[in-house]
Amino acid sequence: MEVVVVANQKGGVGKSTVACNLAVAFALEGKKVLLVDADTQESSMGFRAVREKDDISAISITKPTIHKDIPSFSDFDVVIVDAGGRDSSVFRSAIMAASYGILIIPTLPSVYDVWATEDTLKVLSDARAFADIPAYLLMNQVIRANIVREAEESLEELAAQYEVEILQTRLFSRVAFRNSVKEGKGVLEMNDEKAKAEMKSLFEEVKGRLLSLVS
Ligand SMILES: Nc1ncnc2c1ncn2[C@@H]1O[C@H](COP(=O)(O)OP(=O)(O)OP(=O)(O)O)[C@@H](O)[C@H]1O
Ligand SMILES: [Mg+2]
Numbered sequence: 001m002e003v004v005v006v007a008n009q010k011g012g013v014g015k016s017t018v019a020c021n022l023a024v025a026f027a028l029e030g031k032k033v034l035l036v037d038a039d040t041q042e043s044s045m046g047f048r049a050v051r052e053k054d055d056i057s058a059i060s061i062t063k064p065t066i067h068k069d070i071p072s073f074s075d076f077d078v079v080i081v082d083a084g085g086r087d088s089s090v091f092r093s094a095i096m097a098a099s100y101g102i103l104i105i106p107t108l109p110s111v112y113d114v115w116a117t118e119d120t121l122k123v124l125s126d127a128r129a130f131a132d133i134p135a136y137l138l139m140n141q142v143i144r145a146n147i148v149r150e151a152e153e154s155l156e157e158l159a160a161q162y163e164v165e166i167l168q169t170r171l172f173s174r175v176a177f178r179n180s181v182k183e184g185k186g187v188l189e190m191n192d193e194k195a196k197a198e199m200k201s202l203f204e205e206v207k208g209r210l211l212s213l214v215s
Contacts, residue, residue: 024186
């Protein structure tokens with residue numbers, strides 16, 4: 001069983017978008033996927049409800065038991081956790097669950113958003129006192145590559161300070177991503193070739209990081 005936790009205390013950075021799109025990517029490869037929605041807003045549960053295919057299971061866990069519940073999901077090939085915003089015991093439990101796999105922290109490409117991400121990195125630091133948690137920052141909703149430079153510098157500083165890696169893939173702001181969760185689809189099932197290419201790239205990076213855990 002592989003575990004991917006998508007978390008950032010900051011709202012609206014793309015946690016649900018990334019979690020649901022990764023779930024679809026694994027499902028399209030024939031993997032048995034469980035989406036754990038740890039957010040009381042239940043975006044991922046909503047995604048499951050509108051999704052026509054029944055290839056992805058979803059459950060809502062809004063109690064701080066996620067890290068303890070993970071072993072009981074061993075029937076699944078992949079467990080993806082969409083962690084809700086706000087620091088809470090549930091959020092910390094979701095971060096601890098990443099010790100079974102990897103943590104992805106999406107962030108928006110502005111200096112302010114990058115600064116706001118530091119709160120999540122502090123929670124990660126606390127959690128790392130108890131377990132190894134490989135963590136990766138992901139730039140989401142990029143508008144133009146040349147205007148992210150300033151944010152990127154701040155992100156690199158944070159990445160070095162908190163020992164996390166920045167993923168090579170960047171997701172640009174695209175209508176396909178915007179619509180994917182509410183339509184119950186992954187961009188891999190939609191008609192935007194650029195969004196698809198970005199998602200494939202993210203998926204390959206994620207699989208590479210998961211593989212490196214076993215070697
Ligand atoms: N790459 C993208 N391109 C365009 N729109 C995006 C992209 N990623 C996310 N969005 C949109 O931005 C909004 C926030 O994304 P999402 O709901 O995935 O974030 P979140 O971190 O889960 O938010 P919350 O903290 O509210 O749970 C949504 O309307 C979503 O459709
Ligand atoms: Mg969400």
